[in-house]
Amino acid sequence: MITALAFSTIxxxxxxxxxxxxxxxxxxxxxxxxxxxxxxxxxxxxxxxxFEDDVLMAAAVAFTTVYSxxxxxxxxxxxxxxxxxxxxxxLLEIRLYALGSPVAEQCHVGTARHIAPDQRVDLLEQLLILxxxxxxxxxxxxxxxxxxxxxxxxxxxxxxxxxxQSMPGLPSAELxxxxxxxxxxxxxLGKSTRKDLRRTLRGQGPRVEWRNxxxxxxxxxxxxxxxxxxxxxxxxxxxxxxxxxxxxEHLDERSACVLYWLGEELVAFNLVLLDEQxxxxxxxxxxxxxxxxxxxYVRSWLANVDYCIEHGLTIYACGQxxxxxxxxxGCSFIGNTVFFRHRNRLLDGLLRLVKMFIRPDRSDPAMAAxxxxx
Numbered sequence: 001m002i003t004a005l006a007f008s009t010i011x012x013x014x015x016x017x018x019x020x021x022x023x024x025x026x027x028x029x030x031x032x033x034x035x036x037x038x039x040x041x042x043x044x045x046x047x048x049x050x051f052e053d054d055v056l057m058a059a060a061v062a063f064t065t066v067y068s069x070x071x072x073x074x075x076x077x078x079x080x081x082x083x084x085x086x087x088x089x090x091l092l093e094i095r096l097y098a099l100g101s102p103v104a105e106q107c108h109v110g111t112a113r114h115i116a117p118d119q120r121v122d123l124l125e126q127l128l129i130l131x132x133x134x135x136x137x138x139x140x141x142x143x144x145x146x147x148x149x150x151x152x153x154x155x156x157x158x159x160x161x162x163x164x165q166s167m168p169g170l171p172s173a174e175l176x177x178x179x180x181x182x183x184x185x186x187x188x189l190g191k192s193t194r195k196d197l198r199r200t201l202r203g204q205g206p207r208v209e210w211r212n213x214x215x216x217x218x219x220x221x222x223x224x225x226x227x228x229x230x231x232x233x234x235x236x237x238x239x240x241x242x243x244x245x246x247x248x249e250h251l252d253e254r255s256a257c258v259l260y261w262l263g264e265e266l267v268a269f270n271l272v273l274l275d276e277q278x279x280x281x282x283x284x285x286x287x288x289x290x291x292x293x294x295x296x297y298v299r300s301w302l303a304n305v306d307y308c309i310e311h312g313l314t315i316y317a318c319g320q321x322x323x324x325x326x327x328x329x330g331c332s333f334i335g336n337t338v339f340f341r342h343r344n345r346l347l348d349g350l351l352r353l354v355k356m357f358i359r360p361d362r363s364d365p366a367m368a369a370x371x372x373x374x
Contacts (some may be wrong), residue, residue, distance in 0.1 A: 002123075003051045004130040006062075010036060010047050017056040021110030026254060026273040026280055027101075032061060034246035035103055040237055042066065043102060048130050050123055058111045058123040060099050062131060064138060067096035097135035099127075100146030102237040103282075105172050105320055106336060107146050109155055117154070124158035132343075141343045142351075147172075150335035159339040165352060169336035170320040176332065177308045177316055185305055185330075193328045197302065200295045206268070207261040208303050212248055214257050220266050221257075224285040231288065232321070239283070244271060247282075258303065260286075260296055268296045272304070278315040279308050297322075301329060 007013060010032045018029040036045055046062040100107030109127060111120045135143050147169040148155050160166065179185040182201075186194045214221060218241045229238065248255050254275055260268035268286035272279055281304065286296045301318075308316050318326060342348040 001052065002057065002126060004126060004133075005049050005051065006130060006134040007047045007049065008045065010045075010061075013047060013049055013056065013059065017112075018059055018110075021056060021059045021112055022108060023113065025108055025110075026251075026275055026278065027104050027108070030250045030254075031247065031273070032101070034250040035101070035243065037250075038240060038243035038246045040103070040240060040243060043237065046097075046134060048099070048127055048134070050126055050130070056112060057115065058109065058120075058127055060107070060109045060127050060131075061101045061104070062097065062099045062134070063101060064095070064097050064135075064140060065102070066093050067098075067142070068093050094142055095140045096142050096144060097131065097138065097140040098144040098146045099131055100148075102146075103239070103243070105147060105170075105317075106149040107155075108149075109152070121154055121158065124155055125162070128158060128162045136343070141347065142340060143343075144338065144340040146338060147336035148339060150337070156337060159337075162341075164339035164341045165348070166337050166339050169338040171323075171333040171335055172320055173318045173323070173326045173331040173333055175305065175316040175318060175330060177305070177314050179305075179309060181309060182302060182306050185309070189330055190328065197298060200298050201302065203294075205299050206294060206296065208299075209259040209261065210256050211259060212252070212256055214248065214259075214269075215245060217259070217266060217269075218245065221269050221285065224266070224269060224287060225283070227288065228285040247271065247273075258300065260299065262290060262294065267291075267294070268300060270300050270304070274313070277313055278317055279304055279313050280317040281319050297325070 010018070010029060013029075015029045022028055032045075032047075042065055044064045046064065048060045048062055049056055050058040098107075099109070109124055111123055115123065132143055135141075143164075145159050145164065148159055149172070150156065179188065186197055189197070221244065222241050225239065244257065248257060248271075251273065255271070255273050258270040258272060259266060260270075267290040268284070270284045271282040273282060274280065284297065284300055286300075291297060304316055304318075307313070318331065340351065342351055
C-alpha cells in the first residue's frame with residue numbers, strides 16, 4: 001500500500017533514499033537543503049514523497065508562492081503589463097502551487113532505481129494527486145508543473161492525462177563536448193562567430209580564479225548580482241547572499257564559483273555545479289561596462305568549455321537565457337513544457353486565454369527558434 005506524504009523540509013526524508021530516486025542529478029538532496037537554508041524570500045518549500053512499507057518509491061520538489069503572470073513576458077507585452085500593474089496593483093498576481101523549483105531548470109520527478117517503467121507511470125499519477133491535495137489543504141487553486149523536460153515522456157504524459165493545460169516553457173541549452181581542444185570547438189562554429197571568438201582570445205583577458213569559498217567576496221558579488229538582475233526581463237526569484245554560501249558549503253567539490261578579475265577588481269562571477277560528466281552553469285553576474293570592453297560573457301563561456309575539455313566532461317549545461325548567443329555558440333536545446341490547471345473552472349478558462357499572450361516565444365525570436373529546435 002502506498003502512503004503519500006508532503007513535508008515542509010527535505011530533512012524529513014532520508015538523504016540516501018532521496019538521492020536513489022535522482023541518481024544522475026547534481027541538484028540532489030544536498031542542493032535542495034542548501035536552497036532551503038538560504039531562506040529565499042517569497043517561496044515556501046514542499047517535498048512530495050510516496051512510501052511503500054517505509055521505502056521511498058517516488059519523490060518531487062514543489063513550492064508555493066504568489067506568481068506574476070507576466071514573468072515570462074518580454075518586449076511590448078512587458079510594458080503593457082507594467083501599465084496594468086499601475087492601473088490595478090495585484091491584477092496579474094495569483095497564488096501558485098508548483099512542482100519543480102524556482103532555482104532548478106527542470107521539474108525532475110524521481111523514482112527508486114528498482115521501479116519498473118509501468119509502475120513508474122502509476123507513481124507519477126499519484127504524485128500529481130498528492131500535489132493537488134496538498135495545494136487544496138493550503139487553499140491554493142492554481143496547480144502547475146514548472147518546466148517538465150521533454151526527455152521524460154512518461155512525466156509529460158502523466159501531466160496531460162491529469163487534465164493539465166500546457167504551454168511551451170523556456171528550453172534548456174546545452175553544449176555537447178565532443179572536442180579535443182578549444183581551437184577544435186571554435187572550428188565547429190560559423191565563420192563570423194569563430195572569427196569574433198578568436199579575436200577575443202587574442203586580447204588581454206581577465207584573471208580567472210576557481211574557488212569553493214567566497215564569504216569575503218559576497219558583498220561585491222551581490223552588487224554584481226543585483227546589477228545583472230535589474231537588466232533581466234525574465235526574473236522569477238531573487239537570490240540572497242546565503243544561497244551562494246550554502247550551495248558552495250553543502251555541495252563541496254560538486255560546486256564552484258569562477259571569479260573574473262581585472263587587476264584587483266572583481267568584475268564577474270559564475271556559480272557552477274559539476275560532476276564527472278557535466279558542468280551546470282547556475283548563474284553568471286557581471287559588470288556591464290567591463291563586459292562590453294573585455295567581452296566577459298564570452299570569456300566565461302570559453303573558460304567553461306576549456307574546463308570541460310580538460311577534465312573530460314561531456315556536457316556543458318548552460319541555462320535558460322541568452323538564446324541568440326547560444327544559438328551562435330553551437331548549443332542544442334531540450335524542450336520544457338509548463339503545465340497548469342486551476343480548480344475553479346472559470347479561472348481555468350481565463351488562464352487558457354491568458355496563456356496565448358504570455359507564451360515566452362511570442363516576443364523573443366531567438367527563444368522561439370530555440371523552442372522550435374527543441
